Amino acid sequence: MQPIIEVKKLSKSFGSVTVLSEIDARIMPQEVVVVIGPSGSGKSTFLRCLNLLEVPEHGDISIEGQSLMDKNTNITEMRAEVGMVFQQFNLFPHMKVLDNITLAPLRVRKWAPDKARAKAMELLRKVGLEDKANMYPASLSGGQAQRVAIARALAMEPKVMLFDEPTSALDPEMVGEVLTVMQDLAREGMTMVVVTHEMGFAREVGDRVIFMEGGSIVEEGPPDQLFSNPQQERTRSFLSKVL
Amino acid sequence: MDFRFDIIIDYMPLILRGTMLTIGISILSIILGSILGLGIGFGKMSSRWYIRWPFQSYINFFRGTPLFVQIFIVHFGVIPAIIGRTDPFIAAITALSLNSAAYTAEIYRAGIQSIDKGQREAAQSLGMTNVQAMRYVILPQAIKRMIPAFGNEFIVLIKDSSLVAVIAAQELMYWSQAMSGQYYRIWEPYLTAALVYFILTYSLSKLLNYIERRM
Ligand SMILES: Nc1ncnc2c1ncn2[C@@H]1O[C@H](COP(=O)(O)OP(=O)(O)O)[C@@H](O)[C@H]1O
Numbered sequence: 158m159q160p161i162i163e164v165k166k167l168s169k170s171f172g173s174v175t176v177l178s179e180i181d182a183r184i185m186p187q188e189v190v191v192v193i194g195p196s197g198s199g200k201s202t203f204l205r206c207l208n209l210l211e212v213p214e215h216g217d218i219s220i221e222g223q224s225l226m227d228k229n230t231n232i233t234e235m236r237a238e239v240g241m242v243f244q245q246f247n248l249f250p251h252m253k254v255l256d257n258i259t260l261a262p263l264r265v266r267k268w269a270p271d272k273a274r275a276k277a278m279e280l281l282r283k284v285g286l287e288d289k290a291n292m293y294p295a296s297l298s299g300g301q302a303q304r305v306a307i308a309r310a311l312a313m314e315p316k317v318m319l320f321d322e323p324t325s326a327l328d329p330e331m332v333g334e335v336l337t338v339m340q341d342l343a344r345e346g347m348t349m350v351v352v353t354h355e356m357g358f359a360r361e362v363g364d365r366v367i368f369m370e371g372g373s374i375v376e377e378g379p380p381d382q383l384f385s386n387p388q389q390e391r392t393r394s395f396l397s398k399v400l
Numbered sequence: 401m402d403f404r405f406d407i408i409i410d411y412m413p414l415i416l417r418g419t420m421l422t423i424g425i426s427i428l429s430i431i432l433g434s435i436l437g438l439g440i441g442f443g444k445m446s447s448r449w450y451i452r453w454p455f456q457s458y459i460n461f462f463r464g465t466p467l468f469v470q471i472f473i474v475h476f477g478v479i480p481a482i483i484g485r486t487d488p489f490i491a492a493i494t495a496l497s498l499n500s501a502a503y504t505a506e507i508y509r510a511g512i513q514s515i516d517k518g519q520r521e522a523a524q525s526l527g528m529t530n531v532q533a534m535r536y537v538i539l540p541q542a543i544k545r546m547i548p549a550f551g552n553e554f555i556v557l558i559k560d561s562s563l564v565a566v567i568a569a570q571e572l573m574y575w576s577q578a579m580s581g582q583y584y585r586i587w588e589p590y591l592t593a594a595l596v597y598f599i600l601t602y603s604l605s606k607l608l609n610y611i612e613r614r615m
Pocket residue numbers: 171176194195196197198199200201202203
C-alpha cells in the first residue's frame with residue numbers, strides 16, 4: 158500500500174542550529190500517528206515541513222508518491238491536500254465563522270457558493286457549532302475556536318490532517334471537547350499526524366507513537382508498547398516526567 | 401488693531417478658487433501617492449536584497465530630503481525634461497505624490513507586517529497562493545490598522561501642499577500671498593489661509609475618526 162506521507166532523511170537547520178536530522182517516517186492511509194517529545198525537540202518544525210511552511214534542506218517528502226522537493230510539483234496545490242490545525246487556532250478575525258470555513262473552498266477549489274456553504278454547515282454540525290455560523294471568532298471560547306479551525310481545514314477535504322498541539326493553548330475544561338472531535342475524526346478513518354502532550358489521547362486514539370528528542374526520532378511503536386515497555390532510556394526518562 | 405474684513409470679502413472668489421485647487425491637488429496626490437506607495441511598499445518587503453534596495457533608496461531619498469527642495473527639482477528639472485516646458489499644476493501633483501508615496505509605502509509595510517504570521521500560514525496551509533492570502537486574509541486586516549496613519553499622512557499632505565505656492569501653482573497659499581502683496585497686509589490674508597487649512601484638516605480628521613469607528 159502507498160503511504161500518504163513518506164519522509165526520507167529529512168534535515169533542517171535554522172542558521173547553525175540543526176533542528177531536524179535525518180528523519181525517516183511513513184504515514185499510512187487512515188493511520189493516526191502521535192508525535193511526542195520535550196519542548197524544542199523539533200516536533201513543530203517536523204510537522205511544518207510536511208506542508209512546506211518550513212522548507213527542508215535535505216531529504217525528501219512525498220504526498221501520495223509525489224515529491225514536494227520536485228521542481229515540477231505545485232506546492233500550493235499540494236498544500237490544499239494537507240490540512241493543518243495550529244496551537245493558536247489562527248482563525249481569520251475579520252470574517253464570520255462561516256466565511257472562515259468557506260473561503261478556501263471558494264477561492265482555491267472554486268466551488269459554487271451553495272456547495273461551499275452546505276459543506277461548511279455540515280462540518281459545523283459535526284463539531285457542534287452550527288449556531289455559531291454567523292459569529293465572529295472573537296466571540297468564541299478557545300475550545301470553540303479550535304473546533305472551527307478543524308472544520309475550516311476539513312472543508313478542503315484534505316487527504317491528511319496535521320495537528321500541532323491543538324489543545325495546548327486551551328483552558329483545561331475545553332481540552333476535552335477538542336479531543337472528542339479529533340477522536341471522531343480518527344474513527345471515521347481520517348489520516349492524522351498529531352503533536353500533543355495529551356498522553357491519554359495518544360494511548361487511546363493513536364495507532365503509533367513517535368518519540369522525538371533533539372531533532373531525531375528516538376523510538377516509535379504502538380502506544381501500548383511505547384508507554385508500558387519503552388526500549389530506550391531517553392524515552393523512559395521523558396515518559397517518567399509526563400505520565 | 402483694525403482688521404479689514406472688506407479685503408477678505410474682495411478676495412473671497414480667489415480664496416475659494418485657491419481652496420478648491422488645494423483640495424484637488426491634495427486628493428490627487430494622496431491617491432497617486434497611495435497607489436505608487438503600494439508598489440514601493442511591496443518592493444521593500446521583498447526577500448531579495450537587490451529588489452529591496454532600489455525601493456529602500458527611494459524611500460530614503462524622499463524622506464531624507466526637504467519637500468521644498470523636491471518641489472524645485474521636479475518643477476525645474478523633471479517636468480521640463482519630460483514634457484518640454486514647466487507646468488506648476490503637474491509639478492505640484494508630481495512632487496507631492498512622489499513624496500507621499502515614500503511615506504505611504506512605510507504605512508503599507510508596517511500595516512502588513514503587523515498582522516500575525518499565523519494568519520498567512522493558515523491561509524497557505526489551506527492552499528491559498530501568496531496573492532490570495534494577501535488579498536483575502538492579510539490586507540483586509542492590515543488596512544483597518546493603516547487608516548489612522550493614512551489619515552495623518554493626508555493631513556500632512558494638505559498642509560505641505562502650501563509649499564507649491566513657490567512654483568506659482570495657484571492654490572490657497574498662492575492667493576493669500578497675492579492678497580498680501582496687493583494690500584500690504586499681513587494678518588488678513590495669512591489668518592484667512594490658516595483658518596481655511598484648519599477647517600480642511602479638522603474636518604478630515606473628524607471624517608476619518610468616523611470611518612474608523614464604523615469599521
Ligand atoms: N523560525 C525559527 N528560527 C530559528 N529557530 C527556530 C525557528 N523555529 C524553531 N526554531 C528552533 O528549533 C528548535 C525546535 O523547535 P520546534 O520545532 O518548535 O520544537 P517543538 O515543537 O518540539 O517544541 C527550537 O530550538 C527552536 O528554538
